[in-house]
Amino acid sequence: MFFSLIGIGCIIYGLIYLCTLFFDADLELKFYEKFGKPISHLRGKVVFVTGASSGIGEHIAKSLAKNGVKLVLAARRQDELERVKRECLEISNGSLSSNDILVLVMDMVDIQFHKKHFDHAVRHFGGVDILVNNAGRSQRAMWENISMEVDKQMFDLNVFSVIHLSRVAMEHFNQRGEGHIAVTSSLAGVMGVPFSGTYTGSKYAIHGYFNCLRTEKIGKRLFVTLLCPGPTFTNFLQNCFTEKEGENYSETVQPTDKRMTGQRCGELCAIALANKQEEAWIAIQPLITFLYVAVYMPNIFKWGLRILGPETLFKLRDSRDTTVLREDKMQ
Numbered sequence: 290m291f292f293s294l295i296g297i298g299c300i301i302y303g304l305i306y307l308c309t310l311f312f313d314a315d316l317e318l319k320f321y322e323k324f325g326k327p328i329s330h331l332r333g334k335v336v337f338v339t340g341a342s343s344g345i346g347e348h349i350a351k352s353l354a355k356n357g358v359k360l361v362l363a364a365r366r367q368d369e370l371e372r373v374k375r376e377c378l379e380i381s382n383g384s385l386s387s388n389d390i391l392v393l394v395m396d397m398v399d400i401q402f403h404k405k406h407f408d409h410a411v412r413h414f415g416g417v418d419i420l421v422n423n424a425g426r427s428q429r430a431m432w433e434n435i436s437m438e439v440d441k442q443m444f445d446l447n448v449f450s451v452i453h454l455s456r457v458a459m460e461h462f463n464q465r466g467e468g469h470i471a472v473t474s475s476l477a478g479v480m481g482v483p484f485s486g487t488y489t490g491s492k493y494a495i496h497g498y499f500n501c502l503r504t505e506k507i508g509k510r511l512f513v514t515l516l517c518p519g520p521t522f523t524n525f526l527q528n529c530f531t532e533k534e535g536e537n538y539s540e541t542v543q544p545t546d547k548r549m550t551g552q553r554c555g556e557l558c559a560i561a562l563a564n565k566q567e568e569a570w571i572a573i574q575p576l577i578t579f580l581y582v583a584v585y586m587p588n589i590f591k592w593g594l595r596i597l598g599p600e601t602l603f604k605l606r607d608s609r610d611t612t613v614l615r616e617d618k619m620q
């Protein structure tokens with residue numbers, strides 16, 4: 290009897306995990322999508338989104354605007370931020386007015402201005418509820434060829450600027466006794482991905498910093514959400530770092546690529562925020578399943594990777610083979 294119960298338990302456990310084969314997010318996020326708090330739970334809150342002028346940040350902002358959430362849209366390109374603001378106002382269907390969306394032109398790596406920008410947003414709205422650190426750049430490069438200057442520049446943007454702005458926000462959240470910080474990490478922050486050495490390192494660093502913050506604030510009203518998208522239709526490949534300082538990867542995402550739409554990614558990120566999820570995995574198949582295997586069955590994953598090779602992982606991620614790395618960009 291005892292062993293039968295254990296057997297049945299194992300089968301149910303296995304069946305639940307089999308569901309991940311059909312999902313575009315982790316099980317917890319899929320549960321929240323169906324049964325959790327809707328995005329409209331955040332209506333009237335103020336969310337500060339960095340990297341809001343394009344891509345995932347733009348779509349997070351739009352998903353929030355659709356549900357009446359007030360926004361601070363931050364990035365360097367003012368014309369793009371103004372476009373996103375106009376589109377957010379349209380989508381909000383009258384629930385937001387121009388005063389409810391503040392455009393902030395800021396370069397994340399100029400950390401000496403972070404406090405000025407954050408204080409501006411606090412003065413404008415009377416407070417900020419959630420900071421979404423989304424600005425960042427990716428990378429395609431051969432690990433051994435990466436220049437230290439690229440390592441430093443990428444950490445300045447993807448890690449140190451994020452930590453600094455979050456510390457500025459923490460002052461505000463500590464005063465209020467409540468706050469929520471999110472960071473757009475990546476699947477590359479959960480498992481090592483090939484040909485993105487510095488990028489993978491930068492996203493792992495984010496997990497380290499914020500998992501530490503979460504444990505320091507356990508039991509307090511300070512929440513941390515790590516958003517981990519996989520391949521998404523944005524223009525990020527254009528501005529990717531390579532291994533050489535000052536060089537951009539300049540690849541274009543093709544409509545035939547296998548990626549999640551920016552809109553779906555933004556929506557799932559907004560659901561994760563509404564439910565204060567700690568870590569959300571968001572990607573098309575088979576990447577979600579790969580991630581479950583990599584995290585929960587690392588030996589099987591290693592064995593599989595040996596058979597598939599890093600090239601297959603690269604292809605799953607970028608919908609092209611590694612010749613594009615080796616012949617065109619990396620010589």
Ligand SMILES: NC(=O)c1ccc[n+]([C@@H]2O[C@H](COP(=O)([O-])OP(=O)(O)OC[C@H]3O[C@@H](n4cnc5c(N)ncnc54)[C@H](OP(=O)(O)O)[C@@H]3O)[C@@H](O)[C@H]2O)c1
Pocket residue numbers: 339340341342343344345346363364365366367369395396397398423424425426427446473474475476517518519520521522523524525528
């Ligand atoms: N697309 C994917 O497949 C994917 C997958 C996993 C994770 N991610 C993560 O998602 C985040 C957003 O990337 P994305 O794909 O949406 O790319 P994207 O369309 O290129 O967006 C990047 C955003 O970051 C901003 N940004 C870049 N450098 C900045 C700086 N120095 N100061 C201020 N803002 C800066 C850009 O705005 P300005 O140029 O106007 O400043 C832009 O709004 C990144 O953290 C990336 O690592 C993307």
